Structure formats: structure tokens, C-alpha cells
Amino acid sequence: MSSVDGRALRPADVAAADVLWVRSVTPVDPALLAEARRLQFVGSATAGTDHVDRAFLQERGIAFAHAPGSNASSVADYVIAALLAVAACREEALRGKTAAVVGCGAVGSRVARRLEALGLRVLRNDPPRAEREAPAHHDFRPLAEVLAAADLVTLHVPLESEGPHATHSLIGEEALAAMPEGAWLVNTSRGAVVEGAALERALERDHVGAAVLDVWPGEPTPDPALVRQADVATPHIAGYAFDGKVRGTEMLYRALCEHLDAPPRWRAEDVLAAEGDAFHLDAPDSSPGEAAWLDALARQMYDVRADDRRLRAALEGPAEGRAAAFTALRRDYPRRRAFSRYRIAAGAVPPARRTAVAEGLGVDVAP
Numbered sequence: 001m002s003s004v005d006g007r008a009l010r011p012a013d014v015a016a017a018d019v020l021w022v023r024s025v026t027p028v029d030p031a032l033l034a035e036a037r038r039l040q041f042v043g044s045a046t047a048g049t050d051h052v053d054r055a056f057l058q059e060r061g062i063a064f065a066h067a068p069g070s071n072a073s074s075v076a077d078y079v080i081a082a083l084l085a086v087a088a089c090r091e092e093a094l095r096g097k098t099a100a101v102v103g104c105g106a107v108g109s110r111v112a113r114r115l116e117a118l119g120l121r122v123l124r125n126d127p128p129r130a131e132r133e134a135p136a137h138h139d140f141r142p143l144a145e146v147l148a149a150a151d152l153v154t155l156h157v158p159l160e161s162e163g164p165h166a167t168h169s170l171i172g173e174e175a176l177a178a179m180p181e182g183a184w185l186v187n188t189s190r191g192a193v194v195e196g197a198a199l200e201r202a203l204e205r206d207h208v209g210a211a212v213l214d215v216w217p218g219e220p221t222p223d224p225a226l227v228r229q230a231d232v233a234t235p236h237i238a239g240y241a242f243d244g245k246v247r248g249t250e251m252l253y254r255a256l257c258e259h260l261d262a263p264p265r266w267r268a269e270d271v272l273a274a275e276g277d278a279f280h281l282d283a284p285d286s287s288p289g290e291a292a293w294l295d296a297l298a299r300q301m302y303d304v305r306a307d308d309r310r311l312r313a314a315l316e317g318p319a320e321g322r323a324a325a326f327t328a329l330r331r332d333y334p335r336r337r338a339f340s341r342y343r344i345a346a347g348a349v350p351p352a353r354r355t356a357v358a359e360g361l362g363v364d365v366a367p
Contacts, residue, residue: 006025021043021045043256044066050160071248098123105126117358118294173201181206183209234311246272278341282348290353
């Protein structure tokens, strides 16, 4: 077994490999696999697969597995924490706002449910699911409709460059103009889903009132001007909670065991339990408004502001070192646990906020 920098992987590195595991920074295509005569299995520890030429793998008879949904709770934790941070900073309430969730797969569906538990009205958009599912079984609406009605828009789509449901540059000048003045935008999907220059202009004239950006056009070298304008700017780490990484590893491990016809001998839950089963939270001061109180609670689990500060500091250096700095922030990311691993005593939570804590934050409210 050998470990190689995913951005620097060369054909010679995989020439003798039977199994290749990658993340999203490694394009798996004919060029990379030109010398891979023994390769029989490729695993990607990611939900998205836009970096993998799956048709080529199928043509070569190479098995493929990835980890859809493994980091869904982690991304949902991030979105909720970031929105609470923005709301607290602006002394605004989240309750009563209208949110558009664009893309309702494993991540978007979780985000939608948690936003509803926080008291937001949620509009859902997912054209592929709307086509597949009977109208009686969903409430999906057209993109233009949800954008026009939303106080905040959060994106959870795969990156598709072509086809009837292409998402490359999905949010450009036209889509941004359709949003109400002052609406917030959250992107944790892929950087290329949003046209960076169009978003910069919308932020400059305050048409977009706030931006939470974890993914960037041109990664690993995000535009410093766009970073400066974002309210929350982080280095593509929304899905980086330790729990999601371990579960994603288990998904690939089990897929490889099945491919090799070998019994699995390792479980993610054993690793997670060994790290700590339940972490206890302290009750924040009850005097602030709901969003500020929830933000104070969320910060005990994950302070998105710390990730924001690290990215801004990293991009202050020379331009030629920014890509390496961005990559290092991801590679050396500190351990973060899922909100579901935390517990607070019911008596410490005002009754009117228990649904928001239990279902919005995903924290165990212990009797």
C-alpha cells in the first residue's frame, strides 16, 4: 500500500496498482490510467463523482464505488452553523424566513428538514427527482419560482456539465437577478455551480445580501476578491466531520470486500464509539434572541468562524503559494464531530426551542 498526493498523482504511480482510492481532487480518466494494467477497483471517498470517468471504468471492466450520503449530516451541520453565524452577526432571526433548497438528495433533504425545524418555510427544487417521482409524492417547484420567493438559497446539486439537468453555472446573472434584493446564498456543492464573477457583482451592489461559500470556482485558488466579499468563506470542508469520513471509509471498505468476496472485519461505529459516545453541551445565556442562542450552542460543537479565519489568513500570502495553502487547510483539517454526537439536558433548553435544538441542530435533548 502506498500514499500519494492526490493532486500530483501520475500514471506511473498507478501502473502496478490493483486498487485505487481517491478524493475529489484526483481526476480519474484515461490519461491517469494509461499504464494501469492491473487495476480492478477504484473507490472515491466522496459523494460526487464528477472527477471520475465512470464510462471509461466500465469500458475497462474496472469496478467503481463511492460514498454517497456519507457526509450528508456533516454538510447539514455546516449549513446550519453558518446560517446561525450570519444571523447572529446581523442580529436577524432565521425563524419565519423562506429558504429555497436547490437539490434534494441526501444532503439537501437533510438541510430542508432541519431548516423547517428551525422555523423556516422551505421550498424545494430538484428537477431530476420531479421527473422520476409521481407528483403526489413530492412538492418540488421550478427553479425560477423558488429563487424568486426565497430569503435564502442553499445549493446541494451535483456538478453536471451537460444534459437536460446541467448544473454548471446554474446560478449566474439571470438566477441571481431573480432572487429578491438582499437574499442570502449558500454554496456547499461545487464551485462551478455558481458563476463567480456574477456573484461578485451581485454582492458589490448588495443585491445578494450575504454569501456563505465553502466551494469556489477555480479551486484550489479561489478568487481573493470573492473571498473578501463572502460573509463566511471556508476551504471546501463542509463535509469534513470526522464521523462522515469514517462512514465514507466504511462504505468503500465494504464495497471492496464485496468485490474481493472477502468478509468485512471492520466497522465504522467501533471507531466512532471509541472516540466518545456523547459530548455534553452547556446551556447558553438565555437572554439573546433565538438565533443568537442557537448560534452560541452550535459554536460549542463547531465554530465556522475559525475555519473562515484560517482561509482568509492563508490567502494573505503570496499568490504563488495560495493553492498549496488551500490544500493544506483541507489536508490538515482539525477533528470535528457530528452534531448528533452531542447531548444537552432538556432542562437547559427553553421549551419553545427544543424542536430547534433536537431537529434543527440535531442534538440529543436528554430527559
